[in-house]
Amino acid sequence: MTTLDRYFIARVIRITAALTGVALLALMLERMLRVLDLVVNAENLAIQVAQIMGTLMPHYLGIALPTAFFLGVLLVLQHASRSNQISALQSAGASLTRIVAPFMLLAGLLAMISFFLFGVLQPQARYTYRALTNAVMTETLEAAIRQGAFVSMGDRTVFAEQSSRSGGNLEQVFVYEQRAAGDDVVLTAPRGVMTRTEYGMASMIELRDGQTSSFGKDGELQGQVSFGALDWTLTASDEGMFRERGADEREMTISEVWRALGDAETAEETMMLRAELDGRLARILIVFILPIFAAPLALNSGRTEQSAGLAIGLILLITVFELIELGESLVKEGIMPPFLGIWAPLVMFGALSVAMFYRVAYTNKEPPLFMASEMIGRIRFLLSKPE
Secondary structure: OOHHHHHHHHHHHHHHHHHHHHHHHHHHHHHHHHHHHHHOOOOOHHHHHHHHHHHHHHHHHHHHHHHHHHHHHHHHHHHHHHOOHHHHHHHOOOOHHHHHHHHHHHHHHHHHHHHHHHHHHHHHHHHHHHHHHHHHHHHHHHHHHHOOOOEEEOOEEEEEEEEOOOOOEEEEEEEEEEOOOOOEEEEEEEEEEEEEOOOOOOEEEEEEEEEEEEEOOOOOEEEEEEEEEEEEEEOOOOOOOOOOOOOOHHHOOHHHHHHHHHHOOOHHHHHHHHHHHHHHHHHHHHHHOHHHHHHHHHOOOOOOOOOHHHHHHHHHHHHHHHHHHHHHHHHHOOOOOHHHHHHHHHHHHHHHHHHHHHHHHHOOOOOHHHHHHHHHHHHHHHHHOOO
């Protein structure tokens, strides 16, 4: 590795890190407003916000990091082109392929980071985020019950006439439940206790010395049963205690998705897991295309708009990411096969990048950006032309 290679690598790393930080800050601040709405009534608000925002960081890092790397390579090569460094290197016998080689090494490093990010960190963070939001919503339900409000949770409505200062002891508790069969159940108890479960993901209401009344569809009393003690879980999740990780394929690590794909029993399950696996692999492999895509956009003939490569590159890159995401959704729905929905946009993007790179590196033709820049210049001239 030459001194120039290290210089290029260091500049790309600095720009990528700076742009990633700026993008993360912007994305996290936007999401923080919604998180604050969620935890506004929760205890330890600052801690809750920090924990939830921490679980969101891997998701936003997966968005920001590839884009920041592309912009880093583009800006470094664009500066080198405009300062005639690229021309000097090519005059000395260095091909454009050799100039781009250190960026490909960085792409390999970024691919390994992306594999860990998409394959391990994001699935676990997504589950933790859902568990934390469930706990916060459950805590909000607790606060509403302590304040003497009617609280609805799915088919249940809970009301406590009074509560102790600590909020743990309840008096005159009323629970109404509407069951799927159409009949209604009413639980009443003169006293109860609200406690947290072992892992803090839900609350337990313990009713004492109460009565259960069952009513038919016509509202007629069908029976009454007295009880000495009755415990049930109060939680924002429909499953009571928050479930274990892995019920959603997006919560599985990439190795778990691979194993589950081999054990899939239905075609629908196979397509869901295949779409998830292929979507992650496509997002990992795309980083190898980014330096090849950035190089022809960065080079110019001295007559191109400086911002044209940046604008065109971002538009195309965002379009490819959106097409992959859309294709993944269509594959999960069984509308498209994985190759057409996920891999076709990636292959087309790679073919376009290689064609653009070949035109610049191995022919004497104008860079592809020149034609786009000429078109932008003409549009600006027409827009600024007085009537």
